[in-house]
Amino acid sequence: MVKGVIFDLDGVIVSTDDCHYLAWKRMADEEGIPFDRAVNERLRGVSRMDSLNIILEKANAAYTDAQKEALATRKNAYYVELIGRLTPSDILPGTLEVLRELRKRNVKIAIGSSSRNTPVILRQIGLESAFDAVADGNQISRSKPDPEVFVLAARLLAIAPVDCLVVEDADAGVEAALAGGMKALGVGSAAQNPRATYRAQSLADVDLNTLLR
Ligand code: BG6
Numbered sequence: 001m002v003k004g005v006i007f008d009l010d011g012v013i014v015s016t017d018d019c020h021y022l023a024w025k026r027m028a029d030e031e032g033i034p035f036d037r038a039v040n041e042r043l044r045g046v047s048r049m050d051s052l053n054i055i056l057e058k059a060n061a062a063y064t065d066a067q068k069e070a071l072a073t074r075k076n077a078y079y080v081e082l083i084g085r086l087t088p089s090d091i092l093p094g095t096l097e098v099l100r101e102l103r104k105r106n107v108k109i110a111i112g113s114s115s116r117n118t119p120v121i122l123r124q125i126g127l128e129s130a131f132d133a134v135a136d137g138n139q140i141s142r143s144k145p146d147p148e149v150f151v152l153a154a155r156l157l158a159i160a161p162v163d164c165l166v167v168e169d170a171d172a173g174v175e176a177a178l179a180g181g182m183k184a185l186g187v188g189s190a191a192q193n194p195r196a197t198y199r200a201q202s203l204a205d206v207d208l209n210t211l212l213r
């Protein structure tokens with residue numbers, strides 16, 4: 001029986017893909033580093049610094065750690081400007097209905113996100129007090145596919161990993177959930193992931209009776 005559901009944030013509850021893309025693109029253009037949507041796809045679920053390292057694979061120059069910090073900080077400033085425009089209308093279809101239904105069934109709900117901007121995003125979309133626990137990029141040192149963020153979320157919920165279901169749009173996130181001993185529902189970009197325990201296009205297409213078994 002599933003007693004807790006842990007939701008990834010970006011790409012599951014709200015689509016911030018474009019904000020990430022536009023912010024990285026602005027920084028990459030300024031630096032003359034080739035960056036496109038295909039590279040952006042590889043950044044799904046990956047931490048900010050790991051994302052930068054992927055982008056820098058195409059850079060001609062070598063960057064010191066201090067320069068990398070500065071690039072990541074600059075990208076984040078552009079990103080924060082963009083997510084400042086998010087509103088509750090950006091919550092992805094099906095999300096609020098699923099959260100409401102889980103509450104009704106006494107299933108605990110948490111966020112498990114790599115993003116250090118999680119508190120800002122939750123505030124922007126009006127869900128800052130909707131979850132029983134929030135585990136995010138500010139509290140962890142290892143990024144997905146390491147299970148650290150989901151293990152922390154389960155611990156905060158006081159529920160054994162085996163009784164948790166993770167909802168993820170990133171392949172790295174599906175792996176993280178499985179590595180943590182949890183079930184995984186792949187949605188969006190992970191909707192075809194054969195490794196996921198369950199698959200759905202979005203939270204608007206799920207059957208909770210099946211998922212919570
Ligand atoms: C994840 C996104 O949720 O958060 C990644 O899928 C992003 O694309 C990561 O790099 C870290 O985000 P932030 O907000 O801490 O830069």
Ligand code: MG
Pocket residue numbers: 008009010011012044045168169170173
């Ligand atoms: Mg995601």
